[in-house]
Amino acid sequence: MSEPLTFWLTLFLLGSYHGINPGMGWLFAVARGMQEHRTRAVAWSLPPIALGHALSIGGLVLIASLAQVALPLLYIRIGVAVALVGLGVSKLIRSRHFRWGGMQVGFRELTIWSFLMASAHGAGLMVLPVVLAGAPPHHHHVATGAACGVWATLVHTLGYLTVTAVVALLVYRKFGLAMLRRSWFNLDLIWATALIVTGLVALLV
């Protein structure tokens, strides 16, 4: 991950991957539009959904970036890897589904919902190995680490928001929800596997 372009692109694509999951936001935006019978309700749902996702990712990334000041990178990588594998295995064993709130949501509720949804799925944890791998080596500077973390979060969220917005608007305006019945693959199963693989890679590489 020495190429900066590859680093940012990976973050963007990971964001897109999070965005395409119907459970992570676009479907809620579509539902809001249908409930209020207007496209504007879809559009207004996007900022809080993106904000909640960014807060979840950013929180973890910042903690990890700051931790690098105090701890050797290897320790953090091992910690992240163990957390990833643990979360993945627990998701495979017992698929407890996420639940919070209802259908009547304002900006605040939608932000909290998106934050909790991303956190419950370990979205931030999945981004961490990329951020750690791409971090400039031996930077013991708090400011540099924090800035890198903020940029990583922004690029990731941009990828997430782009896909969320495009899919939500296309589904609401053009395709409708019938496709949901056939093409809503069990991303949670793939996701759990992805968490474990990411964890193992982070541990071994």
Place this chain on the structure above:
Amino acid sequence: MSIWRPDPTFYPSPKMAMQAPAEKLAFVAMLNGNGRHDALGVVDVDPESTGYGHIVGQVDMPNAGDELHHFGWNACSACLCPHAPHPHVERRYLVVPGIHSSRIHIIDTKPDPRNPKIVKVIEPETLAARAGYASPHTIHCGPDGILVSALGAPDGGGPGGIFVMDQESFDVLGKWELDRGPQHLAYDFWWHLGFDTVITSEWGTPNMVTKGVNPEILLSGGYGHRLHIWDLVKRRHQQELDLGSEYQMALELRPAHDPTRAYGFLGVVVSLKDLSASIWVWHRDDGKWAVKKVIDIPAEPADPASLPPLLQGFKAVPPLITDINLSLDDRFLYVSCFGTGEFLQFDVSDPFSPRKTGSVHLGGIVGKAAHPKQPKAQLNGGPQMVELSRDGRRVYFTNSLYSPWDAQFYPEGIRSWMVKLDAKPEGGMEIDPKFFVDFGELRGHQVRLEGGDASSDSYCYA
């Protein structure tokens, strides 16, 4: 168990669910009034099949005296809701409670739906310890679990309420209410998912109903006559809608299926003033909820000699609306009159001015109307638990209400049957002359259709 794609019987909207393939099997609760074991029956409803109109499978309950009543699925289209999405569970298990035993049976309909198997039984002690309730009644699969209403407390008194069950382990998770306000009696419940609102209705506590309808309680207006409005997320009581104690037994609730419509229909069994039955509409009015009577069905004068002792003094047969059902397009409302033996269809496109579009007579306290398959045989019991196919074209109903109450209205003993009507797309309905199920010594109660029906699923998308 997780599956790779959403369960094929889940539909995002009621409109899409109307395109679902026709059901081939129906599951029916079958009571045994003789102290023997109740059963869940499987009825062949595929017109192409040689078994059409026959019971092709049966699973007996492990104990006697359950009094199976209403039942429902572990999962349904509500699993697609955006705030708690988990579409990769299966609609597979029927949750079948007994209102006398307070026992809950979990019945697996796969791999062979004609040969369902009991996989778990929750004993009344567990329900009492975990939720403090007894006499479980209505089952609805929600966006984040199974909700079940209960008529009362383990001692047979109140309050009744709602408890929550896990969709996969079927553990009883506890009481649903955080603040029940003035609510005491319970019966049916359903919700408007788009408005995070729950509606509950009232019958009586177990002590008030298990020994039959109590004339003293009835004539003093003591059975339920209120609706309660709740916040689905905060689990708090918000508003009480009182019909007035003249209206006794505010039972079945059918909210509009379209989640953007904030209205629904309530069936009231009897008015103390003139024995009429009525249909009411609850609706949202300026941020508050209100309720309004929209259909009145009068009692029919009758010779006292043809009436059971309970009714002889009134010289009339009450319609007794005991069940209703609403088509998935929110257009047709079906109404069972258990007393007069009439089954009605109304066009409720405008919920505040229903238009009668169909009527059929089968059974009835006085009428005893026959079925075309056996035109000479007088039927007793009356149209009762009604279920409707997702496309709105086929209507099924059975004729037993509840053992202790059956005996008061039909003292000669109910001979139980299930019939099917064909509904026309623009209104009107006809009895299918080929479909008549005779339950023999058992009594048919609630019907659930394979894959879902018009009262099994709720939707988060319009």
